[in-house]
Amino acid sequence: MDQADVTAYGNAASSVQQQVKADYLKRRGLDQPLFYFKISPNGLQKNGTVPTPYYLEAFIEKASKTHGLNATRAFLREWNLFLLDIESQTQSLSKNIALHAFFNDWALQESSKGRASLESRFLLDLTKTGQNRASKVMQAWHQLMNSSPQVTDLLPTIAWVGNKNQYHIWLAGIITGNLGTSTKDYEPVKDKLLSSLKVSASIALPATFVALVLSCMLAFWMSLPEKSELKTGITHILYALDSLPGFMITLGIFALYLILGGTLASYDALSFNPFSGTILLGSLSVVLFLLPFLTLFFQRSLLSELNQPYIRTAQAKGMSFRNALATHGVPNALASVTVVVADMLASLIAGVLIVEVTFSLPGTGSLLAHSLVSQDFATVIGLTLSLLLFRTTLMWLTEAANSFLDPRTQRV
Amino acid sequence: MSLTASALPARLMTYQWKVMLAAVWLATFTLLAFLPLPENALNAIPENALLPPFQDPFHWLGTDQLGREINWYLVAATQTAWWLTFPPLLGATLIGIIIGTTSAHFAKKPLKLPLLTLALIVLALLWAIYLIYLYLGWVIAAPRAMASFWALTFGSLLLLVIASYGITRITSITKRSLVTLPVDEAAQRLMDFWTTFPKLLLLLLLSTLSSPSVMSMGVWIMVTYWVLPARLARNRSLLVRNELFFEAAIALGLPHPALLIRHLWPSMKGQLITNFCFNASGLLGIGSTLAFLGIGLPADVPTWGKMLSLARFSLESWWLLLFPATLLLLSIISLQAVGNYLSKRNI
Numbered sequence: 001m002d003q004a005d006v007t008a009y010g011n012a013a014s015s016v017q018q019q020v021k022a023d024y025l026k027r028r029g030l031d032q033p034l035f036y037f038k039i040s041p042n043g044l045q046k047n048g049t050v051p052t053p054y055y056l057e058a059f060i061e062k063a064s065k066t067h068g069l070n071a072t073r074a075f076l077r078e079w080n081l082f083l084l085d086i087e088s089q090t091q092s093l094s095k096n097i098a099l100h101a102f103f104n105d106w107a108l109q110e111s112s113k114g115r116a117s118l119e120s121r122f123l124l125d126l127t128k129t130g131q132n133r134a135s136k137v138m139q140a141w142h143q144l145m146n147s148s149p150q151v152t153d154l155l156p157t158i159a160w161v162g163n164k165n166q167y168h169i170w171l172a173g174i175i176t177g178n179l180g181t182s183t184k185d186y187e188p189v190k191d192k193l194l195s196s197l198k199v200s201a202s203i204a205l206p207a208t209f210v211a212l213v214l215s216c217m218l219a220f221w222m223s224l225p226e227k228s229e230l231k232t233g234i235t236h237i238l239y240a241l242d243s244l245p246g247f248m249i250t251l252g253i254f255a256l257y258l259i260l261g262g263t264l265a266s267y268d269a270l271s272f273n274p275f276s277g278t279i280l281l282g283s284l285s286v287v288l289f290l291l292p293f294l295t296l297f298f299q300r301s302l303l304s305e306l307n308q309p310y311i312r313t314a315q316a317k318g319m320s321f322r323n324a325l326a327t328h329g330v331p332n333a334l335a336s337v338t339v340v341v342a343d344m345l346a347s348l349i350a351g352v353l354i355v356e357v358t359f360s361l362p363g364t365g366s367l368l369a370h371s372l373v374s375q376d377f378a379t380v381i382g383l384t385l386s387l388l389l390f391r392t393t394l395m396w397l398t399e400a401a402n403s404f405l406d407p408r409t410q411r412v
Numbered sequence: 413m414s415l416t417a418s419a420l421p422a423r424l425m426t427y428q429w430k431v432m433l434a435a436v437w438l439a440t441f442t443l444l445a446f447l448p449l450p451e452n453a454l455n456a457i458p459e460n461a462l463l464p465p466f467q468d469p470f471h472w473l474g475t476d477q478l479g480r481e482i483n484w485y486l487v488a489a490t491q492t493a494w495w496l497t498f499p500p501l502l503g504a505t506l507i508g509i510i511i512g513t514t515s516a517h518f519a520k521k522p523l524k525l526p527l528l529t530l531a532l533i534v535l536a537l538l539w540a541i542y543l544i545y546l547y548l549g550w551v552i553a554a555p556r557a558m559a560s561f562w563a564l565t566f567g568s569l570l571l572l573v574i575a576s577y578g579i580t581r582i583t584s585i586t587k588r589s590l591v592t593l594p595v596d597e598a599a600q601r602l603m604d605f606w607t608t609f610p611k612l613l614l615l616l617l618l619s620t621l622s623s624p625s626v627m628s629m630g631v632w633i634m635v636t637y638w639v640l641p642a643r644l645a646r647n648r649s650l651l652v653r654n655e656l657f658f659e660a661a662i663a664l665g666l667p668h669p670a671l672l673i674r675h676l677w678p679s680m681k682g683q684l685i686t687n688f689c690f691n692a693s694g695l696l697g698i699g700s701t702l703a704f705l706g707i708g709l710p711a712d713v714p715t716w717g718k719m720l721s722l723a724r725f726s727l728e729s730w731w732l733l734l735f736p737a738t739l740l741l742l743s744i745i746s747l748q749a750v751g752n753y754l755s756k757r758n759i
Contacts, residue, residue: 245697
């Protein structure tokens with residue numbers, strides 16, 4: 001028993017702990033089998049027909065593991081006969097309880113020394129009852145201790161469980177839109193997701209928009225043929241930004257913010273303001289993550305359009321290079337860019353996560369990070385599923401956008 | 413890429429000193445990874461907390477908020493970074509080569525197996541998994557079951573040997589009912605699926621499947637990073653397979669390992685090593701991001717990322733931020749410089 005458990009439940013008897021745990025599992029639906037069928041070794045099968053009392057459950061599992069199923073059953077038979085005898089005669093209740101408690105204590109005892117001392121006390125208690133059957137129980141106990149599991153105990157058995165299993169219940173919940181409740185604070189996962197989405201969207205959407213527009217303009221300017229110091233400087237900065245890990249960019253902005261007199265005041269969820277200082281700073285960091293990659297990619301696809309014959313034709317007909325590039329080059333380059341932009345949007349969550357953790361904003365990213373740390377799997381699964389959904393819809397939208405932007409793909 | 417042949421050596425010369433510097437740092441990085449730490453080097457001495465650097469010969473890089481010496485803590489963090497970057501990436505590259513070449517091998521003629529053999533293999537695999545489960549879940553907890561367990565294992569092994577011998581004898585069955593296994597197709601779908609998530613997110617999600625430790629993190633990095641080497645290896649070996657020298661080697665009757673080492677490996681070596689450098693620089697960033705977020709590694713493992721994440725709460729002690737950031741950036745830039753040099757040399 002851990003220290004934390006002791007503070008929660010007090011130094012309760014092991015059978016009480018067992019019951020508390022069983023009640024918890026039942027309340028959360030975790031006592032159901034995991035899947036539609038169950039493969040388990042023959043020797044560990046639960047005897048479904050005879051209801052086993054609480055105090056014997058752990059004992060049966062442990063005894064059949066270490067000494068085999070048959071020997072355990074033989075002992076239990078003797079024990080039940082003995083119980084009938086005791087109950088027919090008036091006995092002191094406390095002694096019975098002590099005898100019952102032995103089984104759970106024995107099963108939970110880790111050290112063999114502790115088990116031996118428990119056993120000797122149990123056997124002593126048995127003889128003290130003065131029953132005729134007590135000696136037979138003792139005999140059965142010794143037989144149990146001397147036997148080992150058989151090969152037949154280790155063979156697998158497959159049992160069909162049916163619809164009443166955890167997986168089925170979970171899957172049915174997911175399909176009907178019920179993502180379950182968080183194991184951390186018992187709040188529905190859906191509510192958590194929706195409230196965090198608001199924060200993340202107000203970071204990511206403006207940032208994406210700004211990054212897209214800015215990178216388009218930058219790339220266009222950089223692919224114009226005139227050379228200048230500024231251009232090479234910006235290219236170097238973009239390459240440097242691209243190789244920096246995202247959290248260092250965020251940390252740098254965070255440090256600048258603090259040095260320039262920002263405060264570490266915590267985010268106020270009640271007065272939600274999509275244009276508050278920290279959210280804008282977060283958006284700025286996301287822009288800096290996206291900008292280098294997008295600009296360099298745009299520039300590359302524009303450069304590949306520069307040498308196309310249609311640009312030359314347009315210039316021959318009297319268009320300036322700048323105009324030819326803007327009216328003919330950009331639309332052609334855009335068509336190949338949509339897929340990359342969709343990919344980038346889908347992976348935006350990773351960038352948003354870093355920003356939200358650094359600035360302590362309650363968005364989806366920090367929700368994911370916190371639920372990963374606290375092993376809140378219901379929330380993690382809910383987040384992952386909604387991410388997959390987001391990604392799939394994005395892919396569909398990209399295909400639609402592509403066929404709209406580039407009519408050539410429709411005919412194929 | 414647009415360099416002409418005559419301009420190439422001159423450009424390489426200007427690269428030389430940067431690459432030399434990068435190589436020197438990477439060598440130091442590797443040496444640091446094997447440097448044994450003195451005993452009690454990472455002990456916290458609270459009365460020495462937050463001493464600034466370059467003032468005291470005993471704490472020449474300063475101390476952190478718990479009074480640990482930054483110089484030793486940095487060395488320990490560097491070691492973690494090295495062990496979490498190079499060995500796992502090497503493993504990932506190996507896995508990638510194996511999967512990629514296997515996939516390419518079955519690209520033109522898919523694997524065909526007799527139905528009975530396939531069934532036997534599947535059954536044997538399932539049985540092996542069951543035996544492992546039995547050993548971990550039962551026999552370790554109750555050593556009394558050991559004898560029965562080994563009896564079961566050897567008994568089933570004997571049965572397997574007899575069954576496989578029987579199948580090879582009955583040729584009439586093995587000749588008929590061949591099943592086609594789309595190995596290449598499956599491998600490619602797997603690679604596509606693997607790249608749906610960004611690497612950082614994939615690592616985050618995978619790391620929940622095990623308790624946090626350096627070892628398990630290394631395994632998850634391997635699981636995340638095998639895709640790109642696998643794609644490279646597949647493409648390369650598909651190209652080489654059409655070459656005459658490769659056909660000649662097959663005609664000579666070289667065994668598969670020899671084909672792989674003598675004829676496939678030299679042609680994919682360059683690309684794989686370049687890719688390794690870029691991947692390593694990316695992985696350094698992602699690994700420190702994970703440490704920064706505090707996910708996947710136990711709290712007592714020193715890392716650059718954790719130093720940086722703690723430094724953000726006390727920005728006035730600039731040395732806590734500056735030193736790990738410098739080391740991290742130095743390593744990332746060095747790896748990229750070496751990667752750039754190698755990729756230019758390959759062309």
